Amino acid sequence: MSTLTRLVLSAVIVIFVLSSCRKYSGPVPNPYHHDTICQVTALDLTGLYGPLHYAVTYNGHGNPISLLVAMDSLSPYAPGLNYYYRYDSLNRLTDQLVTGLHDTRVGYWQKYVYAQPDFIIDTAMTFNVEDPASLPDVSAPAPNAAQAYYYNIAGYTLDSYGRVIKGWNIPQDPSQPQTLAWTRSYDANGDRILSNPGYTYDNKINPYLTNRVWQFLFVDYSIHNAIRTDSSYTNVYNAYGLPVDMQNLADFNDFGYPFGINNLGLGIQITYACSMPKGPVGY
Numbered sequence: 001m002s003t004l005t006r007l008v009l010s011a012v013i014v015i016f017v018l019s020s021c022r023k024y025s026g027p028v029p030n031p032y033h034h035d036t037i038c039q040v041t042a043l044d045l046t047g048l049y050g051p052l053h054y055a056v057t058y059n060g061h062g063n064p065i066s067l068l069v070a071m072d073s074l075s076p077y078a079p080g081l082n083y084y085y086r087y088d089s090l091n092r093l094t095d096q097l098v099t100g101l102h103d104t105r106v107g108y109w110q111k112y113v114y115a116q117p118d119f120i121i122d123t124a125m126t127f128n129v130e131d132p133a134s135l136p137d138v139s140a141p142a143p144n145a146a147q148a149y150y151y152n153i154a155g156y157t158l159d160s161y162g163r164v165i166k167g168w169n170i171p172q173d174p175s176q177p178q179t180l181a182w183t184r185s186y187d188a189n190g191d192r193i194l195s196n197p198g199y200t201y202d203n204k205i206n207p208y209l210t211n212r213v214w215q216f217l218f219v220d221y222s223i224h225n226a227i228r229t230d231s232s233y234t235n236v237y238n239a240y241g242l243p244v245d246m247q248n249l250a251d252f253n254d255f256g257y258p259f260g261i262n263n264l265g266l267g268i269q270i271t272y273a274c275s276m277p278k279g280p281v282g283y
Helices: 003-018 212-217
Strands: 038-047 050-058 064-069 081-087 093-100 106-116 119-126 150-158 164-170 179-183 199-201 226-228 243-247 267-274
Touching: 093 212
Parallel strands: none
Antiparallel strands: 038 050, 038 267, 050 064, 064 081, 081 093, 093 106, 106 119, 119 150, 150 164, 164 179, 199 226, 243 267
């Protein structure tokens, strides 16, 4: 199995297990009445092959269209993935495309269909990276599931706040019933209820609140940031209450990796662009 094959399969597992506007306006009212007015523009972390710099680009509606690794200081053998995003005329996320770092051909493609106001269908298609000629390009129209090497279908149930709270396995055989795969629940503070007693929340702002696309992709609508109760790692925050240096809780079984990036439990640095005067801090 090639390195790219393993990376794509890893992405499938992370996204499937887990698995729109600039200013935060919901879905849960911020308990401090402090809208974030920042965009995530870059992620920096240390990987097995040295530092990695991910740049985020946005469209005119303020939604991310790519999360790409900068190539200028990267080893040609460094593992990693690039992500591309597409939207419909209502600015809803319709596609997530995943490629290798040095390739514009897609190994993993997710299509989202808004079947009902509270139900989204996710078709996750994996392509055979051992046969590069069969891979669609990032500029290609969205493929059909039949074109994929294999595919899975999931369904997501949303609550009245627009948060994904249930994930369903949808069989390819329509005569078979769908089965509940996982659930999420939130407390009165707007934070996802944790099952791991080794973690709690800070009183600062979750970077996913900067865009509803991040909330949906990583199934985390929490207002605050999960942290260790033993204070073994201290997050650093900017004047807006957003983390600029936060721990990647790689062993945190309640959540996935920040922005889907596995950083071996090390810190991840986040850069923002903030365009308006800061709101109240000092929570």
